[in-house]
Amino acid sequence: MKKCLIQRIEWLYMITKEEIYKKAFEEKKKALKEKNARRDMMLAAAYSAQPRFRDIDRELSSIGAKAAIEALSGGNVTELKRRSEALANEKKALLDKYGVKDIEYDCSVCNDTGYVNGKICGCVKKLASFLITEELSHEMPIGRSRFDNFDLKYYPDKDGADGNPRRRMTAVLKACREYALKFDPANSPNLLFMGNTGLGKTHLTLAVAAEIIDKGFIPVYGAAENLFSLIEKEKFSGENRGAYDAMIKSDLLIIDDLGAEMATSFTKSALYNLINTRLLSGRPTIINTNLTMKEIEARYTARISSRLIGNFEAYKFIGADIRQQKALEKIGK
Known part of the structure; x- marks a missing residue:
């Protein structure tokens, strides 16, 4: 032996603490990028198959602008909020139908960013330990x-x-x-x-x-x-x-x-x-x-x-x- x-x-x-943590962050960044890319691809396919997605987005954008104007002028935005929630629920139902789910993060504490309140998350330390081992x-x-x-x-x-x-x-x-x-x-x-x-x-x-x-x-x-x-x-x-x-x-x-x-x-x-x-x-x-x-x-x-x-x-x-x-x-x- x-x-x-x-x-x-x-x-x-070559094995230093700085380099192993850098590698850990790079791996987390790469994994998160891949997850975002997969969701974006599925989302694009859903939008291509169902025109209603773009109609909902346009209406939500319009409602957002109207709500801002009403809020500045002291108007009532209750109905606009109700309509916005209805559209959001409709969009979520369509996303579920086409299999477009929210990203499932490996770490729910930092959402795979590697940081919590400006400090290194425990998931990065755990990954660094795995890499050095x-x-x-x-x-x-x-x-x-x-x-x-x-x-x-x-x-x-x-x-x-x-x-x-x-x-x-x-x-x-x-x-x-x-x-x-x-x-x-x-x-x-x-x-x-x-x-x-x-x-x-x-x-x-x-x-x-x-x-x-x-x-x-x-x-x-x-x-x-x-x-x-x-x-x-x-x-x-x-x-x-x-x-x-x-x-x-x-x-x-x-x-x-x-x-x-x-x-x-x-x-x-x-x-x-x-x-x-x-x-x-x-x-x-x-x-x-x-x-x-x-x-x-x-x-x-x-x-x-x-x-x-x-x-x-x-x-x-x-x-x-x-x-x-x-x-x-x-x-x-």
């Missing part, structure tokens, strides 16, 4: 990596050198659920998931991402190797413009598989800048790694490890490789 993520994550720099699902198993299918049966309920895997991972799962439930891009803490490969770090990280997307937040998720590659190409060749900015400003930055990339002076600098800049701006970051803290300090720098120790809540994943366990289950079948 990690290899798949590494190969396919290059699209991520759809984008992510093309590149990673976000639909298959949810809290509900994180199976604790693969973690032995017995004490070992690192503790009891079942109890440890039950606590980690609970912490991740609470993190997603209470997520706030201005106040949520940074998380550091550590442990050997195949223990569920990516699964729980994707589950967190899926939950906050459902709440309308936009994360940026990528393998460390690809994140650093995007930054390098943007800096030196002008490719992937906006990649670094998207990582810095996203509601949540998720760096997966830290340590799998080739360690160079540039990657060390890029990692430090990402971590430090987001710390200074108060934006949360989640990092997954197979490395221990000593290995992180040896591989990168003391500046990086000190920030991880001092500013990240660390969770150590323990147990046996779940992918291997599932593979053995299939063989056994």
Whole structure:
């Protein structure tokens, strides 16, 4: 699964909150335009088939002008109103006869405009969440990596050198659920998931991402190797413009598989800048790694490890490789 993520994550720099909301508004605008066009086509066909529509429209227009004059002169418009209502009812009956219905809006709150009293309607936020989930699902198993299918049966309920895997991972799962439930891009803490490969770090990280997307937040998720590659190409060749900015400003930055990339002076600098800049701006970051803290300090720098120790809540994943366990289950079948 990690290899798949590494190969396919290059699209991520394009995913920003502004762009996903712009896409959501464009989709709503397009859908509303299509609904109006369908009704206009049916209305035109009805007018073509029934001349009475135009007679009614002309009479209603005439009544409107007469009513305005009467109202200005203090005259009685009761009879004009009665006649206007009768014509309106006749027109509605004809429209029903020819199958011309009022537009059925997907959202009755904003009538598919996307705004309510100058504010973005909840339907747009819901659509934006759907779009970002759809984008992510093309590149990673976000639909298959949810809290509900994180199976604790693969973690032995017995004490070992690192503790009891079942109890440890039950606590980690609970912490991740609470993190997603209470997520706030201005106040949520940074998380550091550590442990050997195949223990569920990516699964729980994707589950967190899926939950906050459902709440309308936009994360940026990528393998460390690809994140650093995007930054390098943007800096030196002008490719992937906006990649670094998207990582810095996203509601949540998720760096997966830290340590799998080739360690160079540039990657060390890029990692430090990402971590430090987001710390200074108060934006949360989640990092997954197979490395221990000593290995992180040896591989990168003391500046990086000190920030991880001092500013990240660390969770150590323990147990046996779940992918291997599932593979053995299939063989056994």
